[in-house]
Structure formats: C-alpha cells, structure tokens
Amino acid sequence: MSVKPSTGHGSELEWFKSSYSTDDGPACVEVASTPGTAHVRDSKNMHGPRLAFGLQGWAAFVSYTAGP
Structure with a gap:
C-alpha cells in the first residue's frame, strides 16, 4: 500500500x-499528520x-487494524 495526497480543498x-482507494470506487478515510497528532x-x-x-x-x- 502507498499513500497519495488528496486534493487540497482549502485545508x-x-x-x-x-x-487502495480509487476516485470512482469505494471511499475511505484520509489521514493528515502534524507533530504529535x-x-x-x-x-x-x-x-x-x-x-x-x-x-x-x-x-x-x-497495529490493531493491521491484524497479526
């Protein structure tokens, strides 16, 4: 799996x-990181x-969602 930046939307x-998420397929969560969060x-x-x-x-x- 790799990650790709989403479109900005002013954030x-x-x-x-x-x-794994496609533009026309099932949506998923997006993640952003800042120091400590x-x-x-x-x-x-x-x-x-x-x-x-x-x-x-x-x-x-x-680690919980990745499973053993």
Missing part, C-alpha cells in the same frame, strides 16, 4: 488516502467531522 493540512476524516465528507489522535493512540489503532 491547512495535507491529507493522504490509501492507494494524526488527523482522520471521511473522504466522502471532507468538511464533516474529524478525529485527532495522539501518536501513541494512532499507532495502537493502526
């Missing part, structure tokens, strides 16, 4: 989504709610 954050949003609703995780919380989430 101060640089958002990335998985290369991982930001997450729904790619179908870019101006909707966003979540922010501390880096330890994000690492725990990613």
